[in-house]
Amino acid sequence: MSTTEIKQYMQSLGQQARTASRLVAKAETADKNKALIAMAEAIRRDEQKLLAANAKDLDNAKVKNLEAAMIDRLTLSQKGIASMAEGLLQIAALPDPIGEITGLCYRPSGIQVGKMRVPLGVIGIIYEARPNVTADAAGLCLKAGNAAILRGGSEAIHSNQAIAACVREGLKSAGLPETAVQVIETTDRTAVGELITMRDYIDVIVPRGGKGLIERISNEARVPVIKHLDGVCHVYIDDQADFDKAVKIADNAKTQRYGTCNTMETLLVNAGIAQRILPVLGKIYQDKGVELRGDEAARTIIAQMNPATEEDWSTEYLAPILSIRIIDGLDQAINHINRYGSQHTDAIITDNYSRARRFLREVDSSSVMVNTTTRFADGFEYGLGAEIGISTDKIHARGPVGLEGLTSQKYIVLGDGQIRQ
Template sequence: MNISEYMQEVGRQAREASREIAKADTGLKNKALLATAEALDAAREQLALANEKDLENGRANGLESALLDRLALTPKVIDTMIEGLRQVATLPDPVGEITDMNYRPSGIQIGKMRVPLGVIGIIYESRPNVTVEAASLCLKSGNAVVLRGGSEAIHSNQAIAECLAEGLKAAGLPESTVQVIKTTDRAAVGELITMPDFVDVIVPRGGKGLIERISREASVPVIKHLDGICHVYIDAQADLEKAVNIAVNAKTHRYGTCNTMETLLISEQVAAEVLPTLAEAYGEKGVELRGCDKTRALLPNAVAATEEDWSTEYLAPILSIKVVAGIDEAITHINRYGSHHTDAIVTESYTLSRRFLAEVDSSSVMVNASTRFADGFEYGLGAEIGISTDKIHARGPVGLDGLTSQKYVVLGDGHIRQ
């Protein structure tokens, strides 16, 4: 296979399909989603056989148990994919929505219409269920999509691709609306991210190394986040019961997610009162604590935190703790060491909460809530394609609206400019 020629053809087909899916009505798109759900349900045996090939290869190649677990298409995972498709079909269609209509002094009306981005390239690792999630969101938002999954899931992804093609065909939409790359050659990624004539945006989903490479080498705009270095700041005016519950949940609800707290900041005015309680709760969960000098004075068993700890995403039961003078130091620390993902303050002060919301430079900023809420489903988006910490186009959880753009529309009745 000539990778360059193959990817150019994939790109051409995607561009052609994007024009058709952009003008498809909501009913057709929903029909394709529901037909895909039925195709997945009918293909359970084929999906299981394809997935077993990937699992066998993974075991033979020494893939870690956690990655094998993410790779497995269990009956429950298939059920979740089917339910996900049905849920996306119930979501409001953003395409064609016109907002902000107003009359100008000239008599014309100006507004904004929501439109698809065009062709979206998605590069991801391990989990084959992402193939369905990503395809469904792109389809509902009127975009064509090119999906490049991890080589470890090639057989599973191709089996899922057949179901997606069947769903699109049932709705009379181009099967090339969703294309899953058929080669495991990494050169395909290099081609995909450098085809601006055919691809409008790239969404990488995976580890920091993958995302850094895509961001560095792409000549197509990228929607991304690199790290999830999230903070909770417990203010001197916090309700300490709330503070303990939020700080424990933000760290221990799940360790391996990008919205998990990695650094806890505590006002020196309440540190002596709340830190022992928190340390006990974290100890019960097996969380290793790494603290500044003031923290270790209160918690002698804590490991001394290094400069590197403040900018580390652990994705593990490890937590950095820093005692700060107050909100000014907390905000300065977050804006210096954070990854612009999600940060929270616990306080009963309206004034300080407003300051925190205004001054913390992150895609999600919270008051008296766990950082674990930074999620498309929790935000009412129905689902998400990922989290963006960029400032242009989409920021925070990216749902259907984030996969569209807006264009100005002008309504007149023979108006001419004087």
């Protein structure tokens, strides 16, 4: 398509989305849930079609020599497809936030003032690689009363279109407009430039992908953006940590999956436990092929460790690479995280209640954890059904963005003939 044709195509999508958003905003909960359940059933039924479409994308990815982390995010498995369907069913089971009234109270004038939860309107979602985002985004936007325009990465075009067919089928079966969720069919990047500047039709943009994509969207968008730039996540092992728990958690936080934004990138170890625990963890990591980069103190304990640079402390590897630093105590751990972290997810392993409380209070991240793995920072694991992304912003939404993060509130006022004196 030419630039003019793409502009016309995107304007058409926007107009249809705006019209659909008004219908979805007033849709009954039962109809939205019916659509979500039908989407899940279609995804389960079409498992083989989805795997075949994904195989085409994976073949193209290998021809293009895409990075291992990208291929990992692109890959759909039977388990992943089942998880997509389960996520939609979980969203259907969640309470409908739309129309919820809170804080209703009488004012001296006799009026009642409260807040009602309402949809955002039309949400544009731009993402790379992960085909499951297509189902998650469709489900969350629909349940929150919004219309959505989805633009997946060109590397997942076949997978995304196959999932989109299941989404449309679900919407149609519930009598809702199929244009409530539209997946952009062109891979031309010009479409993204149009999407993020269509202020008449788009109410908010949610980018999901690498730092380069999110920086571009944030810089060029003319509509509000819910974003996170990267996930530089930490685990701090305190000298009062349970040894076995610490080993298990530090292993899982790094090696359960490498290419995710909630994977640990830096391990901080208290000097009081380092001599005992680092040799054990070092062997685990090295046996799994993880490259270790450490400060001078850590390298005296693990000889095969490469020296860490200043840049390493603020790097999101998304790969089997881990930075390790030995520190003197909680203050230094908190200072390191607040200086080098990305305000995504950070954890402390300790049996000291007071230190755990300080860590929760003083670490400035969207998710802060005690005695568990950073890999739990996820909408599905948090009981949100799924997530649209993980926001490290501080305004509107922070952390995994589920249904509530895709809504706003308006003031409502109830009177009985009162007038202002």
